[in-house]
Every structure is written in structure tokens, then in C-alpha cells.
Amino acid sequence: xxxxxxxxxxxxxxxxxxxxxxxxxxxxxxxxxxxxxxxxxxxxxxxxxxxxxxxxxxxxxxxxxxxxxxxxxxxxxxxxxxxxxxxxxxxxxxxxxxxxxxxxxxxxxxxxxxxxxxxxxxxxxxxxxxxxxxxxxxxxxxxxxxxxxxxxxxxxxxxxxxxxxxxxxxxxxxxxxxxxxxxxxxxxxxxxxxxxxxxxxxxxxxxxxxxxxxxxxxxxxxxxxxxxxxxxxxxxxxxxxxxxxxxxxxxxxxxxxxxxxxxxxxxxxxxxxxxxxxxxxxxxxxxxxxxxxxxxxxxxxxxxxxxxxxxxxxxxxxxxxxxxxxxxxxxxxxxxxxxxxxxxxxxxxxxxxxxxxxxxxxxxxxxxxxxxxxxxxxxxxxxxxxxxxxxxxxxxxxxxxxxxxxxxxxxxxxxxxxxxxxxxxxxxxxxxxxxxxxxxxxxxxxxxxxxxxxxxxxxxxxxxxxxxxxxxxxxxxx
Numbered sequence: 001x002x003x004x005x006x007x008x009x010x011x012x013x014x015x016x017x018x019x020x021x022x023x024x025x026x027x028x029x030x031x032x033x034x035x036x037x038x039x040x041x042x043x044x045x046x047x048x049x050x051x052x053x054x055x056x057x058x059x060x061x062x063x064x065x066x067x068x069x070x071x072x073x074x075x076x077x078x079x080x081x082x083x084x085x086x087x088x089x090x091x092x093x094x095x096x097x098x099x100x101x102x103x104x105x106x107x108x109x110x111x112x113x114x115x116x117x118x119x120x121x122x123x124x125x126x127x128x129x130x131x132x133x134x135x136x137x138x139x140x141x142x143x144x145x146x147x148x149x150x151x152x153x154x155x156x157x158x159x160x161x162x163x164x165x166x167x168x169x170x171x172x173x174x175x176x177x178x179x180x181x182x183x184x185x186x187x188x189x190x191x192x193x194x195x196x197x198x199x200x201x202x203x204x205x206x207x208x209x210x211x212x213x214x215x216x217x218x219x220x221x222x223x224x225x226x227x228x229x230x231x232x233x234x235x236x237x238x239x240x241x242x243x244x245x246x247x248x249x250x251x252x253x254x255x256x257x258x259x260x261x262x263x264x265x266x267x268x269x270x271x272x273x274x275x276x277x278x279x280x281x282x283x284x285x286x287x288x289x290x291x292x293x294x295x296x297x298x299x300x301x302x303x304x305x306x307x308x309x310x311x312x313x314x315x316x317x318x319x320x321x322x323x324x325x326x327x328x329x330x331x332x333x334x335x336x337x338x339x340x341x342x343x344x345x346x347x348x349x350x351x352x353x354x355x356x357x358x359x360x361x362x363x364x365x366x367x368x369x370x371x372x373x374x375x376x377x378x379x380x381x382x383x384x385x386x387x388x389x390x391x392x393x394x395x396x397x398x399x400x401x402x403x404x405x406x407x408x409x410x411x412x413x414x415x416x417x418x419x420x421x422x423x424x425x426x427x428x429x430x431x432x433x434x435x436x437x438x439x440x441x442x443x444x445x446x447x448x449x450x451x452x453x454x455x456x457x458x459x460x461x462x463x464x465x466x467x468x469x470x471x472x473x474x475x476x477x478x
């Protein structure tokens with residue numbers, strides 16, 4: 001059965017579009033009401049997910065030319081924005097890591113390093129998950145870690161004293177730790193989570209503001225590290241202490257999993273070298289461009305070089321074997337790439353119609369309100385709304401509005417946009433908020449209230465951290 005709210009949203013979107021399009025409302029810019037009509041349709045479908053959010057993102061491509069907002073050539077360029085190719089390349093590199101199981105080997109090695117103490121095991125899982133989520137999707141990193149965690153938990157279920165309260169707390173901690181670390185890890189890099197790239201693409205295309213890969217990491221890595229450490233202590237020492245001490249049996253599970261992977265294969269070595277070289281170029285792009293001005297490296301071009309290398313560096317030229325074949329790309333989340341394009345097209349339409357400036361002008365009377373209050377409200381609204389709807393769609397809708405607010409207040413828009421965007425990845429309360437939350441909830445070791453009571457605390461802590469980030473750190477860097 002199709003849920004009622006989706007049925008309502010499916011009908012309301014196009015109906016509201018027609019009402020607005022045919023209304024006698026007159027605005028200064030003749031295309032403004034048309035853009036508002038399309039935006040209303042898209043927002044309703046994004047919020048209710050009446051159809052796939054990626055399908056909704058195609059509406060500007062079809063409607064903008066039809067109703068005279070802009071021509072097909074102008075609108076289609078947003079679907080081929082460089083940020084789309086940055087993420088495409090990132091997806092391909094992540095796909096190669098997953099195909100050769102290098103991500104699993106790295107994760108298991110990190111867990112092995114953190115020791116056999118129960119809390120150390122939890123920390124190891126969180127570190128491994130967060131580090132993977134910096135480079136591959138948070139869903140994939142969670143899927144990799146979950147069966148290993150379940151194997152460790154099974155040791156406690158099968159031991160002589162049964163599944164005690166302390167054992168249950170350990171299981172809860174490791175499951176929540178994996179989910180929350182997957183969400184947090186993605187904030188550290190531009191390719192770690194789609195909202196980051198949506199924001200960067202919007203700033204580049206509409207305001208010619210560029211945020212490089214390394215520049216973002218100067219913000220994202222410290223924020224992710226601090227929030228990850230806080231999450232660990234809140235879960236393990238505040239809500240669900242386990243008092244289990246040493247768990248030497250868990251080490252055998254990790255060792256067995258590593259043994260199954262065998263020695264580092266030629267394919268893994270190739271992927272590792274390409275991955276490290278790509279990351280190196282992303283991080284030191286500005287320095288390299290300074291040394292070689294004619295090179296003109298961009299994050300998107302580096303990403304595409306890394307992706308191409310996965311397809312064209314042979315493992316066996318005689319047998320025509322490469323790391324990736326084109327058939328492997330069926331696993332790529334193509335819908336996310338379309339979503340980027342649709343969001344950029346809508347944002348461009350809003351700007352060209354003068355609607356972002358209109359938002360800015362209407363905010364003029366708030367100039368007497370302290371920036372901290374405005375920032376706090378925007379961050380809190382974003383963070384708690386993302387518990388209920390797609391963070392990518394929410395950022396796509398909300399970031400242009402925040403840009404208008406910043407213009408109206410006459411403050412640098414990055415001071416508001418960066419913390420608000422990061423807030424979209426800090427959904428810790430509900431199972432349906434993010435794929436990692438849903439995956440670990442499906443394990444059966446977590447109840448909704450157990451996730452919510454930790455999540456609401458972490459949500460509030462994240463709001464405080466983001467306010468500090470936006471008020472102190474971002475102005476220092478920008």
C-alpha cells in the first residue's frame with residue numbers, strides 16, 4: 001500500500017503548481033511566479049517522497065523550457081556541473097574500494113589496532129566506520145561493519161552467562177556507534193556525504209565561491225573528530241556503560257575475518273595506490289597548481305582522473321582484466337547525481353527570478369537581532385527537520401534560502417551556509433532519519449526509544465558545536 005501522505009503529496013504538488021501558474025499574482029520579475037510554481041511542486045514531492053527524489057529533480061529539466069523560464073540548453077548545463085563529476089569520480093573510486101574489499105581490510109585492521117577491551121572494540125568500530133564514510137557512502141560503510149559487529153555480539157550471546165544487561169549495553173553501544181560514526185564521518189570531506197557537494201555546487205554556480213577539498217577538510221575533519229569523540233563518551237560512558245573489560249574472543253573474530261581476506265592482492269594494491277594518489281592530489285591541489293600554473297587542477301578533474309584509472313589500468317592485459325568494468329557502474333547511485341543537477345537548476349531559477357534577493361530584502365528588519373540567535377535557529381531547524389526528510393533534498397531547498405538571509409543581514413553567506421549544511425548530516429534520533437540508523441535498527445539490537453534518548457542529546461550537542469563552528473572557526477578561515 002502506498003502511504004496516504006505520499007498519495008496526498010503526489011496530487012498536491014502538480015495541483016499547487018497549476019494554481020500558482022494560473023494565478024493573477026504579479027511580481028516584479030515575470031518569471032518569478034513560474035519558478036515559485038515549480039519550486040512548490042518540487043518541495044512537496046521532496047518532503048512527501050511521493051515519487052523518487054531523483055525523479056523530482058528532473059522537473060526543472062522538463063518544466064523550465066515548457067513554461068518559458070529558460071531554454072533547455074541553459075537548464076541542462078546544471079546537470080553537468082563540475083560538482084556532479086566530482087561526486088561521480090568519488091562514487092567510482094568508492095566502488096573500486098568495495099569491489100576488491102579493500103575498505104573491509106582497512107576497517108578490520110583499525111579494529112584490531114584498538115585492542116580487546118570492550119570499550120576499545122566499540123571505539124575501533126566507530127573509528128573504522130567514520131574513516132570509511134569519509135570516502136565511501138555511509139550506507140556502504142555501515143553494511144560492511146554490521147555483520148562483523150553481529151559476530152562479536154554473538155560471542156556474548158553464546159557465552160556461559162548468557163546475554164546479560166552489560167552484554168546488551170555493549171550490543172547497543174556498538175550498533176549506535178556504527179550508525180552515528182557513519183553519519184559523522186561523511187561530514188569530514190566534500191565527497192563524504194551528498195549535502196556537502198550540493199552546497200559547494202550551489203556556491204560555485206550561483207556566487208562563484210569555491211571551497212577546495214583541503215579547505216573543507218580544515219573544517220570537516222576537526223568537527224567530525226570532536227563529534228565522534230563526544231558520541232563515543234555519550235554512548236559508552238553516559239547511557240550504556242557495559243563494564244565488560246577484556247574481550248579476547250572478539251580478537252579471534254577480527255583475525256578470522258582478516259584471514260578470510262588473505263594476503264593483499266594485486267588488485268587491492270592498485271586500488272590503494274590510486275586512492276592514495278587521488279586523496280593526495282585533492283589535499284595538495286592548491287600547492288601543486290602553484291608549482292605548475294598551467295596544470296590548472298580542479299577537484300572534479302582529479303576525481304575523474306582517479307575514476308578513469310580504475311577503468312583503464314590493467315590487472316591482466318592478456319586477459320583484458322581491469323579493476324572496474326562498465327557493468328560495475330550499475331551499482332552507482334546515479335539518482336544522487338541527477339539530484340545535484342535538479343537542485344542546482346532550481347537554485348539558479350530562484351536566483352535569476354530575483355527570489356533570493358527578495359528573501360534577503362525581507363530579512364532587512366532582522367539586522368538588529370544578534371547573529372548567534374539567527375544562526376542557532378537556522379541550525380536547529382535544519383538538524384531536526386533532517387530527522388524527518390532526506391538531507392540532500394532539504395539542503396537543496398534550504399541553502400538558497402539561507403543565502404538570501406545572509407545577503408539580507410549583510411554577512412558573509414559561508415558563515416551561515418556551512419554550519420547549516422553540516423547540520424543536515426547530524427541526524428541521530430530516529431531510525432528513519434538516515435540509512436545507517438535504519439540499517440542498525442534492523443539488526444534487532446536497538447529499540448526506537450533507545451536510539452532517541454541518545455540521539456536527542458547528541459543532536460543538542462551538535463547544534464552547540466555547529467554554532468561555535470559558524471561563529472568562530474568559519475569566520476577565521478573565510
